[in-house]
Amino acid sequence: MAWVPGFPALSPLIPLLATAPPADGPLVLAGVLVSLVVIYLASKLGGELCYRINLPPVLGELLGGVVVGVSALHLLVFPEGGGESSNSLIMAFLQATTPLEPNAVPPTFEAVSEVMTVLAEVGVIILLFEIGLESDLTELLKVGPQAATVAVVGVAVPFVAGTTGLMLLFGVAAVPAIFAGAALTATSIGITAKVLAEIQRLTSREGQIIIGAAVLDDVLGIVVLAVVASLAKTGEVAVSNVIYLIVSAAVFLIGSILLGRFLSPYFVALVNGLKTRGHLLISALIFAFLLSYVGAAIQLEAILGAFAAGLILAETEKRGELEKQIRPIADMLVPIFFVVVGARTDLGVLNPSVPSNREGLVMAAFLITVAIVGKVVTGLAVFGQPQINRLAIGVGMIPRGEVGLVFVSVGAATGVLYPPLRGGNCDDGDSDNIFGSPHCCG
Template identity: 35%
Template structure:
């Protein structure tokens, strides 16, 4: 099938899927993710992962995280950096240790393989979470700021741990001996570069493009910054979505923020972002699922509970009530591109075989499918809790 018809099918089905999800009171992203499962190799075989879908989906997730940064609040992120770091740390420890113990003790895996499988489950992707937070108007809430901050810290921890594990245990092309400083310094350089460019270069770049006599100057400038920051992130060993997020965050501190948000969102949500959501579902197949069913089911349980419990405890440690703390935990449940990256590295370093690689892809995709439902459930609980508190306050005022 030509790429043109693939795009037509994706755009039609994702809008129908989002419509049905909203009608059933589910997050719209659930419908779009399920389109990938139903139209993909798992069921109807209308679509399959390929070069076109891979490239479009990569651009989609980059633009999605750029929009998240554009609508972000840097002051709020800085205010909650301590709980964010704690949530990220516990969110890495809980699933990594639990999965490693399950694999080594329960299924007899070598400890090197067990640790790597645990590391795959430690990676958070907030691309899906961002969509739910936007739909439920929680992007700039206290919980939203902690989730986004924790996702940044989680990304750094995962990349560093990945490099350490590959250098210690790997035997393939992916295993290259590196010192710890060689792993850490590029990441530190990334944050310094993002800060310098974001504070001084981004406003000047936008101002310069604003003076050009051409159509959609500022929109083009924003897209250039989005992909440039993403490219710089990859060059320094970080996730491209992290670079795009920082580009959006830098623009959010300028006077161009509102105008650009109105321009960039239609570009992302009309074409690129739907392809990204569908691509997640396309990775699901039901081949050999029965053989590894118990193993996959237990890993899914650990993947969900590890992040949920770790994130909730981290939030509670910094004064959140349990309702809000559970929102933070649920926001860390989703996996995505980072888990897929770690899985590919583990396969290349001969630390997992093809069967376990497929199992980890299934765990990643199913966890990502379930995450929006969990997040919405806990957000609705906080809304109910808040409403009940207000009612109680009004009753007490009337009595007094």
Template identity: 45%
Template sequence: MTFPTLLLEIGNHNVEVAETLIGVGRFLLIFLAARTLAELMVRLQLPTILGELVAGVLIGLSGLHLILPPETGAELSNWFTSTVASLSSLSPSAVESIYIETFPNLQSVATLGLFALLFLTGLESELDELVAVGAQATTVAVTGVVLPFAMGTFGLLYLFHVPLIPAIFAGAAMTATSIGITASVFGELKYLKTREGQTVIGAAVLDDILGIVILAVVVAVAGGGALEMGPIVKLLIAAALFVALSLFLSRTAAPAFDWLLDRLKAPGEVVVASFVVLCLCCFAAQAIGLEAALGAFAAGLILSGSRHTHAIQETVKPLVSLFATIFFVLIGTSMDLSVLNPMDPANRPGLVMAAFLLVVAIIGKVAAGWTYVSKEKTNRLVVGLGMMPRGEVGLIFLGLGTQAGLLTPALEAAILLMVIGTTFLSPILLRLVLSREEKLAEQLA
């Protein structure tokens, strides 16, 4: 072996060492930070996704600069680059170049987490429950989508002069309702099987369907760079047909999936077969001009009618725990919370915008509790508050908007505060209202 060839091989080996250290180091930082903060949130009886988001903020652009998406343009922590450089015998500038080149690999893993999470959300959608409380749930859902969307979009357009596409996207982000958070709170308070609980869960399922359809259309329109009525109508029709077909297949194709699954013997058949359906739906959605995220949700809806739904959930949840954690942490790493500093006069319009979005997000969902007709006595405030948390669904919207480059730092931070605010407030207010109702019932008894 010649000396130049030896030097070349040594150089390639150093690059491989740096790539491995960067890749493993990023995963290590993400999971240590995320799990530490998630444990704290559990003890505070708050959703773990908030801990993952805060973890991203702490290690990202607004914190230690240990993990930074290249598009932020910020410099990595000297400690991180110098440590990797010394271990791989490369210069810090070479380490930064390798970091930027390999970052898309991490984003691909995060996207897999997003798809797995949306798949699980669709899988957990109880369509039979939606049918059981059909009229009330539909009215609550439609109102809970239309009011925040309209008030948020027009308010941003005319009060804050936000461009049309970002304003529509922010309005779309306000339509979501987190099934998981609401169901968890109702379950803890033994309120899930009541009429109010079933109405909220049914409405939340429909909310997610409507919200993700709107999201798919907005992101597709934004990618085209122009706002024309013809393409929008085509996308809406395509999205509606896609979801309708998914609901139809949940009744007709699920038995065929069960038949196939019963005949597969190799280990891992449940998760592999489920992910094949997931990939097919994502491919189909992208092929007709919709977001792959809608395909992931539709795949969950299709398999929600399977006899093996519980087994699928149990195999997918660990994947969500791993990969969706990366997705939420990466959202946090790109957040520039300096735009929320009230001491800087330039930030005050953004803070007013954040307060506006939070108020509209609360009013729009709480008002939905009064928009349906029922002969039975119903606690409409509980219904409205149950619709309020945006949770992981709101963060999914935010993450897609960030990836698509639709949001300014101020609007990004405003949406983040809206999601966090509604997610924190809803469980607290529900507990207060339901505890007071229990005390009144005990006094009357």
């Protein structure tokens, strides 16, 4: 099976599209178009509703995704969450309005789902590029020590508290407890940055500390993921892999910014020499996607490369013009990411009337508490800033998203996170797991 670095969602799409009959192409496109209509309607209605009650519109986009997703209307259903084509109302709509044969529904459903996943991943890359453009590298460097302290505390406290709590209070085996605790470490820079931008606090001192800490959080989270994934697969930690990730992360972030600042005058000169339409935007996107690819290729996250590219180009004289040109692109792609995240959220696992959910609910309540408290206390770690709002910093570090979802997917794929820990149930008959959990459900 082909594999595309940094975009695992593309991997199953390649053979799928290669083997699908030619007639499926237009039907896949039709499914993607209908899905986009649903996504944009959900994001706009949810965003407008939240805006009118003085809440961040991004919250409305997430809630809109929940409504149209697996938790409610079943319009957007994804196979990664156990969804099937028979449960997708979009597939039913396609069957009713197009010549889609019943035997072609499953491959069409898979293809549409993968396309939407890829578009969501591109959307979060554009979001981080835009956030980088709106950030001030000089201010980020000024708060660097405080951001580093916040990041380290924000990783260590949830990880230790979550792991030890699961082992002592719930009797969870060591490896799945470590994995679940590690999933609490990384702050969602995408969600956090979007909210800060919407409330116009992105460039504040607190905002810069949060963004800097969230970037470092992601790097540390990836290192932690490498450690626990190695532990899950082999029972021991590959020290060489951990060292590689730490060194590559430092070299990539520092090197790309330093090299980018050196080469930025040449970028401006090149753009000024181009005469065709979209010369600035396309050149900037080439640069952003190139750094995103490098970040993904060296086993970091593509979004870190996009953020670094935005920081670099923010130092040029083209910053203001580029910010204006990237906004329509962000308005088109970023909502896809937030709605897809919401659509994949299955609130059915929170139903206490289902016996198989109860153990997971108790664990979830504990982990949510650890996740919130473990980040709020990071504000207390800020030093040398007597007038800073420490509570705001702690609250700004709470959101989880991209890296946390990676943890869950890796944990579920390796069998480390048995159903109650990953928000599932035992309906598939999984009564045990390979890492010695004493039970699955109750």
